Amino acid sequence: MSDFIVAFESAYGSTKQYAEALAERLDVKALNFDQAAEDLEVKPDATLIALSYVHGPSHPAAKFITDTDLSGHRVALCTVGMTLDDVVEKKDGAAKALGRKAQDVTRFYLPGRLNYSELSTAHRTTMWTIVNMLKAKPLKNANDKMMIDTFDTDVDRVDLSRLAAVEQWARG
Known part of the structure; x- marks a missing residue:
């Protein structure tokens, strides 16, 4: 059985809500990106799920993925935002943010909250x-x-x- 690492950054709480709910489903703890980087080093076969908001060009989870050596890890990116589903899927801004790593990262979009x-x-x-x-x-x-x-x-x-x-x- 693979270990799971659920990592996130949240600005207003909806990403944290998703990360904690997903971590509970996978029986792990949701971690910030610094903690996740440490876990990745000691769990070479762990599956990583990185979640974050997207605000314009800022996409913390995509940056974490592009800046981290993830060799040997299955990786998913969950983008939390307010863009309508059909628009976000068509544009696939997460792929652009991931650059050359996009082909190795499974991408999900989750609707968020904007208060x-x-x-x-x-x-x-x-x-x-x-x-x-x-x-x-x-x-x-x-x-x-x-x-x-x-x-x-x-x-x-x-x-x-x-x-x-x-x-x-x-x-x-």
């Missing part, structure tokens, strides 16, 4: 700017409309049932 009431001033200002740019855009897609419609609203799309596919892959 404007909890955003930092910088993040809220960024979202305000993005939404106003989208409003000015002549042809809006479904994702653009969703971002405009949900601006300044707390939205929770966390769906722990989506972890079933990740668990199935892990136990593969």
Whole structure:
């Protein structure tokens, strides 16, 4: 039986919620990336599942994967975000963030939570700017409309049932 390492970084809590629920299913503890790096060194056959949010170009789990020697490990990346499923799957930004490692990493997308009431001033200002740019855009897609419609609203799309596919892959 393979050991599992569930590693995560969370900004507002939804990624942590997913990581802890997945770790519980796999009977391990969810770890931060520093702890996971240590575990990877002593568990050469462990299956790694790295989870993180994506904020624009920032994707901490993808960075962890690209910066870490994962030879001999099965690896999955779970990206938690607010982009609509069909859009995120089509664009596959996680593959771009992984670069040449993308072919060796199984990728999952998990819908997250965006509570404007909890955003930092910088993040809220960024979202305000993005939404106003989208409003000015002549042809809006479904994702653009969703971002405009949900601006300044707390939205929770966390769906722990989506972890079933990740668990199935892990136990593969």
